[in-house]
Amino acid sequence: MVDEQKHERVRRAARLSVAPMMDWTDRHCRYFHRLMTRHAMLYTEMVTAPAVLHGPRDRLLAFDAAEHPVALQLGGSDPRELAQAVNLSRPFGYDEVNLNVGCPSDRVQSGCFGAVLMERPALVAECVAAMQAETDVPVTVKCRIGVDEQDPEQVLPAFIEAVAGAGVRHIIIHARKAWLKGLSPKENREIPPLDYGLVLRMKQHFPALTICINGGIASLDQARALLEQGLDGVMIGRAAYHDPASVLIGADALWGDGPGRDAFATAADMRPYIAAHLASGGRLHQITRHMLGLFHGRPGARAFRRVLSEGASREGAGLAVFDAALAEVLAQVPAE
Known part of the structure; x- marks a missing residue:
C-alpha cells in the first residue's frame, strides 16, 4: 500500500x-x-x-x-x-x-x-x-x-x-x-x-x-x-x-524557491566529495566525467574540459588535476 x-x-x-x-x-x-x-x-x-x-x-x-x-x-x-x-x-x-x-x-x-x-x-x-x-x-x-x-x-x-x-x-x-x-x-x-x-x-x-x-x-x-x-x-x-x-x-x-548554488560554488562543494572518493580508492575520472559540461558556454569552458579529459583518467590523478581545470575558468572571470 x-x-x-x-x-x-x-x-x-x-x-x-x-x-x-x-x-x-x-x-x-x-x-x-x-x-x-x-x-x-x-x-x-x-x-x-x-x-x-x-x-x-x-x-x-x-x-x-x-x-x-x-x-x-x-x-x-x-x-x-x-x-x-x-x-x-x-x-x-x-x-x-x-x-x-x-x-x-x-x-x-x-x-x-x-x-x-x-x-x-x-x-x-x-x-x-x-x-x-x-x-x-x-x-x-x-x-x-x-x-x-x-x-x-x-x-x-x-x-x-x-x-x-x-x-x-x-x-x-x-x-x-x-x-x-x-x-x-x-x-x-x-x-x-x-x-x-x-x-x-x-x-x-x-x-x-x-x-x-x-x-x-x-x-x-x-x-x-x-x-x-x-x-x-x-x-x-x-x-x-x-x-x-x-x-x-x-x-x-x-x-517557488531561490536558485541553487552557482557553477563555481557547485565545483567547490564537489571538492570534499571527490577527496573522499579518492581516499576510498576511487578514481578522479569516475566523478569528473559527469562535470565536463558544468561551465558550458562560459570563457574557459573548453580548457576546463580539456584538462579533465586528458588528466583525470591518468593513474594517480588527484585533486590537483581538478583544481588545474577549475583555474582555467577562474582565469577568465573579469576582475571586479
Missing part, C-alpha cells in the same frame, strides 16, 4: 526530474546534480531485476543520502523477479520505483522489457501490481507513446488505462514512438517525431493521474511552458547532463 505522504512528495518532486540515462546518471552524477537543485527528482540508471537479484547489490543500489529525492528505475518483465527486486531495494530507501517501458535497445528487446512492453500492457499491469505489493513508495512507469506501426492515439490511452487499473498513479511519457526495427537507440532518441500534443491530451483524459513528459526538452523555459499547459511534471535528459548549470541552477524556482 502506497504511503500517501510519500506519494505526495514524489508527485511534487516530479515537477522537474532528470531522466535515467545509462552510463550517465550514476551516484556520482546524481550527487553533483543535487548540489544545483534541492527539489528535482533524480533517477538511477536502469538496473535490471535479475541484476538486483544476482549481482553486486550494494554497488548497484547504494547511494548518498544527500541525493534524495531519488528514484530507482528497474527493467524487467517477470512480475515475480520485479517484486523480489523491489523488496531487496527497500533497505536502500529510494523515494520511488520506476518500471522502464521505454528503452528501445536490442538488449532489452531480446529480454522482453523496455519499449517492447508497449505491446503487452496486460503484462505491464501484472508487473506493477506485483511491485506495488512489496513497497509503500510509489511505483511509476516510464513509457513511449507507442512502438513501430502502433497508432499512438489508440495504443497510449489503452496502455495508461491498463497500468492505472493496476494501481499506478504516476506515468512519465517519452513523447516519441520507439522504432524497434530499423533505428538504433541513439536514433530512437532523435528521429521519431515528438508529439507533445498527445501527452497533453492524456493529461486531459486522465486528470486524476500524475502525467509527466519527456523527450526533446532542452531548457527551463521550455519546461515551464509545458507545466503551464497543465502537465504535472517535465523530465529532462541530455540537456541536464551536457549543460547542467543552465538546466538545474534556477530549477528550484519551479517550486
Whole structure:
C-alpha cells in the first residue's frame, strides 16, 4: 500500500526530474546534480531485476543520502523477479520505483522489457501490481507513446488505462514512438517525431493521474511552458547532463524557491566529495566525467574540459588535476 505522504512528495518532486540515462546518471552524477537543485527528482540508471537479484547489490543500489529525492528505475518483465527486486531495494530507501517501458535497445528487446512492453500492457499491469505489493513508495512507469506501426492515439490511452487499473498513479511519457526495427537507440532518441500534443491530451483524459513528459526538452523555459499547459511534471535528459548549470541552477524556482548554488560554488562543494572518493580508492575520472559540461558556454569552458579529459583518467590523478581545470575558468572571470 502506497504511503500517501510519500506519494505526495514524489508527485511534487516530479515537477522537474532528470531522466535515467545509462552510463550517465550514476551516484556520482546524481550527487553533483543535487548540489544545483534541492527539489528535482533524480533517477538511477536502469538496473535490471535479475541484476538486483544476482549481482553486486550494494554497488548497484547504494547511494548518498544527500541525493534524495531519488528514484530507482528497474527493467524487467517477470512480475515475480520485479517484486523480489523491489523488496531487496527497500533497505536502500529510494523515494520511488520506476518500471522502464521505454528503452528501445536490442538488449532489452531480446529480454522482453523496455519499449517492447508497449505491446503487452496486460503484462505491464501484472508487473506493477506485483511491485506495488512489496513497497509503500510509489511505483511509476516510464513509457513511449507507442512502438513501430502502433497508432499512438489508440495504443497510449489503452496502455495508461491498463497500468492505472493496476494501481499506478504516476506515468512519465517519452513523447516519441520507439522504432524497434530499423533505428538504433541513439536514433530512437532523435528521429521519431515528438508529439507533445498527445501527452497533453492524456493529461486531459486522465486528470486524476500524475502525467509527466519527456523527450526533446532542452531548457527551463521550455519546461515551464509545458507545466503551464497543465502537465504535472517535465523530465529532462541530455540537456541536464551536457549543460547542467543552465538546466538545474534556477530549477528550484519551479517550486517557488531561490536558485541553487552557482557553477563555481557547485565545483567547490564537489571538492570534499571527490577527496573522499579518492581516499576510498576511487578514481578522479569516475566523478569528473559527469562535470565536463558544468561551465558550458562560459570563457574557459573548453580548457576546463580539456584538462579533465586528458588528466583525470591518468593513474594517480588527484585533486590537483581538478583544481588545474577549475583555474582555467577562474582565469577568465573579469576582475571586479
